[in-house]
């Protein structure tokens with residue numbers, strides 16, 4: 001009966017499959033590197049990886065995670081697809097990278113050296129594939145574009161490592177001109193490399209809206225889960241994958257003038273039916289939604305009243321008289337034709353769909369239910 005206070009997170013794998021087909025339709029035969037970091041943006045990386053490896057209608061070529069423990073967990077769960085490790089690892093763990101057949105993204109000489117030494121120490125040294133990260137505009141990880149040719153040349157010359165790909169990351173996909181400059185830097189580096197490398201730059205927005213970022217492979221994350229983070233209208237072709245519901249713990253009728261929750265930031269203005277819902281910030285429901293959030297109760301939008309508590313949140317159900325204790329309300333999802341999706345809720349909390357999905361999914365990991373039922 002769910003995790004914290006009975007929250008349930010439903011993950012619709014049929015919707016994921018349709019979103020993946022939309023990615024395929026956008027990029028043709030290019031490779032797809034499905035990004036499942038942060039426990040698949042809260043959707044459960046092992047379950048998503050199994051689905052993508054075994055049952056999706058579209059072929060995925062590689063999976064990407066942020067950290068070494070995430071990659072090892074996937075191998076231990078029996079995932080055989082190539083794994084791209086996006087955010088580095090402690091150089092002392094180079095042996096683990098090799099032992100688990102992980103393809104690391106390399107962005108400095110220390111990692112390259114540790115990997116080369118680990119390969120050379122193998123009984124039968126076999127070169128390890130790596131992808132090289134280029135910093136074209138994030139100021140985060142990556143080799144500077146003008147240092148990249150020498151960096152790649154040195155790695156290939158020293159042996160033990162094979163540069164199989166180069167990548168960068170779009171930092172402002174809403175800015176066409178800046179994105180074009182990022183793509184041009186990748187193009188230029190590729191032109192100077194005397195052997196074939198797989199180039200990749202596009203995240204979800206690049207995939208759906210910027211064809212010039214597609215190169216040889218693409219890295220969809222958010223689009224797989226049904227959203228697109230862009231100032232332009234959300235793509236109607238994507239279907240949100242996660243739905244979150246929470247139980248009604250109590251319903252009370254209060255006279256006008258009754259304060260609700262900590263700090264008395266809300267006072268009833270009329271005779272009000274106030275429902276206490278079993279989800280709060282400990283379960284990833286942002287406290288910023290105090291007096292700002294919306295939930296769906298009985299298929300209607302109702303407001304959050306007062307401050308969000310650690311494990312509970314109050315909503316005003318005066319206009320939904322049928323709501324009673326033991327019912328469930330929708331925190332993210334659709335009810336009787338009315339929808340409230342993570343991007344809208346995120347906007348109410350000054351956040352983004354990525355953060356809401358991670359917070360709600362990963363704080364209720366024990367309450368996730370994966371289904372492939374057609375919707």
Ligand SMILES: *Cc1c(COP(=O)(O)O)cnc(C)c1O
Pocket residue numbers: 035037086169202203204205219220221222223
């Ligand atoms: C998270 C991430 C992605 C996926 O981005 P979306 O916007 O979710 O599609 C792609 N590439 C890298 C390097 C990332 O860290």
